[in-house]
Amino acid sequence: MTDPKVNSILDEGNRLFLQGKFQQAIVYYDKILDEDPKNISSLNNKGYALSKLKDFTNAMKCYDAALEICPDDLSVLINKISSFRKQGNLIESLSICDNILKNNPNYNIVLYHKERILFSMNKFNESISCCNSILKDYPDNGDVLFDKASNFAMLSNFDGALDLLEHAISQGIQYKIKAKKSKSFENLSDNIRFQNLIS
Numbered sequence: 001m002t003d004p005k006v007n008s009i010l011d012e013g014n015r016l017f018l019q020g021k022f023q024q025a026i027v028y029y030d031k032i033l034d035e036d037p038k039n040i041s042s043l044n045n046k047g048y049a050l051s052k053l054k055d056f057t058n059a060m061k062c063y064d065a066a067l068e069i070c071p072d073d074l075s076v077l078i079n080k081i082s083s084f085r086k087q088g089n090l091i092e093s094l095s096i097c098d099n100i101l102k103n104n105p106n107y108n109i110v111l112y113h114k115e116r117i118l119f120s121m122n123k124f125n126e127s128i129s130c131c132n133s134i135l136k137d138y139p140d141n142g143d144v145l146f147d148k149a150s151n152f153a154m155l156s157n158f159d160g161a162l163d164l165l166e167h168a169i170s171q172g173i174q175y176k177i178k179a180k181k182s183k184s185f186e187n188l189s190d191n192i193r194f195q196n197l198i199s
Contacts, residue, residue: 006032010041022049040066044076051083059083074100074107081113090117108134115147124151142171150184161185162193169197 013028029046032039047062063080066073077096084093097114100107115130131148134141149164165185168175176198179185188194 006036006039010045013042013045017045017049020052022052025049037065038069040070040073040076043069044073044079047076047083048079051079051086054086056083056087074104078109078113081110085113085117085120090121093117094121106133106137108137112144115144119147119151119154122154124154127151140167140171142168142175145171146175146178149179150182153184153188156187158188158191161188162191162197165194166197 009028009031013025013032016022016025016028026046026049029042029049032042033046036042043062043066047059047066050056050059050062060080060083063076063083066076067080070076077100081093081096084090084096094114094117097110097117100110101114104110111130111134115127115134118124118127118130128148128151131144131151134144135148138144145164145168149161149168152158152161152164165175165179169179179194179198185194
């Protein structure tokens with residue numbers, strides 16, 4: 001049975017978190033953890049707030065404490081993947097992705113992390129196959145279309161990259177800006193079609 005008082009403290013912490021007030025949100029999560037050190041939601045959310053503050057060491061302590069209580073908690077595992085990724089610890093984050101995908105092969109949030117990790121490891125073909133799995137369910141997902149286009153560009157499949165980039169841009173103007181700044185498309189900077197797409 002969850003305690004309504006705990007829920008209202010958690011809601012307040014989450015409200016502050018969503019406003020980007022991470023330090024203040026942590027105060028509320030700690031209030032709950034002082035009473036109930038095994039409160040998984042508070043441990044997870046505190047970890048997430050700490051990782052937003054780039055305090056990855058303490059974020060990981062929160063995630064690990066939560067996983068000791070509930071080793072298969074997917075939202076904690078996904079936050080841990082994200083923290084490892086932000087720290088450049090790609091092998092660890094990939095290994096958690098693969099463990100989750102063994103039992104949930106179509107878990108799109110994990111596939112999304114995995115395609116980005118593989119891209120960072122220069123494993124472009126493997127990254128594309130993760131993108132394809134997500135695009136089966138969400139053919140117009142701009143982020144994934146953009147990532148797939150980046151993989152194609154890195155493999156010098158420029159026509160394919162431009163088709164995908166065009167599709168991504170049709171989902172949102174932000175992908176034009178992203179493409180201008182992205183190193184993946186550097187080799188296309190003189191390409192007329194690329195220039196037209198991002199202009």
